[in-house]
Amino acid sequence: MSVATTNQRRRRRIRDANLPYQLATLVVFAAAWEIYARVSGGLLIPSFTETAVATVELLGTAELWRAVYVSNQALVLGFGAAVVIGIPVGILLGRFRLLERYLDVYLNILLITPMAAIIPLLVMSVGFGLASRVILVAVFAIVMVVVNARTGVRQVDPALIEMARSFGASERQIWTRILLPGALPAIMTGIRLGIGRAITGMVIVELLMVSTALGGLILEYRGLFKAPLLYGTIVIILAEAILLISVARWGERKLTRWAETTTARSAK
Template sequence: MSTLAGPLPPRRRGLLRRIADSDRPYQILTFVVFAVVWEVYARQWGGLLIPTFGETVVATFELLGDPELWQALYVSNQALVIGFGIAVVVGVPVGIVLGRFPTLERFSDVYLNILLVTPMAAIIPLLVMSVGFGLISRVILVTVFSIVMVIVNSRTGVRSVDPGLIEMARSFGASERQIWREILLPGALPAIMTGVRLGLGRAVTGMVIVELLMVSVALGGLILEYRGLFQAPLLYGTIVIILAEALLLISVARWCERKLTPWARTNSAKDPR
């Protein structure tokens, strides 16, 4: 009896503690509540334009078996991969240089502010007039959407490096190349990876917007087609697939961030704030 009434074994207690400390149960609970509210609202007040949660799930699986969807994903992701790749290859070095040399920032700061505040949809007519329809215009818009986040966060990362470390390295005779390799780049890498992750989310947004507003192709064309035919389950299913792709890409970027900057996570865990 004393054994049955005693405390839980240490291994089981540790398992329960890990489950309680994890975010997964709360995320699952939130999703279940969201699905129930969606189902009830759609059945009571949705009508023709809002499908139920169950109908959306069925339509999503139907779309996954449709070759037309995979062709649309292929076409859309061409602009996403090329545009986001350009944003990273150009944005990271530009942000690092601007953070290291404040004089250069005086010339570029106004243009970064313009990119931050300008509604990107307003750029679409300019792109159509300049380069016409096609892959080039879609790549340019995806790049413009995402590059500003990469530049700003890379610049912030370099600025956040403790100047005392740089002065100490110089006092020990470190060259500029050694300062970049041993202090600036490792110190700025967490912010750079954050900028890459945020830029990836903006790139997905740009990919969809350009296809909705400029060229009715690929995923944007499917959304417009299903909306015009009042096929609400397929419309919502397409949006769910786009969201799933965005979440998957951001999860991969977050995983890369943890692998490349393990010290940043350790420091944040030790931070009493």
């Protein structure tokens, strides 16, 4: 049996072993929620069972799926733009320090600026349409993509680059065989973290800028004091986020399997 096969089986056993603990945690959380809601929840905090029933009801309505479709338009376009722009920018910043001197200040601004403060500027410049929602989602996500791509390039051992040059490797070969493969794990991590930020931006822009789609449903159910439907909508948004992050994590494992094998061998 090879070392790689043994490591894969070990990781699979660890993941399988974590599942019962995760289910037990969910059961404890649901029980605590149910007890608290029945004892002192009142009108604004539904019980876990009421929320579960409302979530199932929502999944059977056309209104929810229209809202999901509209919201995910901004999510797909905005996150796609963040990935297409953020990965090359992060790689270039990690490779060329001079370029980083000019752009690092703007990256820091994006890191520390409250994104909600950008919404009035978007409304004044591009209006209330899809374009403003896409831009805000992209701004939310692109920081994580750029920072992790830059970190991935910098984590590549400089000795590997010098050794490649000593053997006559061209700049293109250094990029394709050393820098990009070495930075790939960090890039995938940035994509996974960026998805979470993109979903946050998607909801915030709909809550603060224009009452539409999933954000509009949240505001509607809150105004009508329909707490189970409000919580059910939030549960659906969280479920979508968990699903997308899980897909990104799966892709990260598939594309960076060689990195895990290398780490395991180094540990030995």
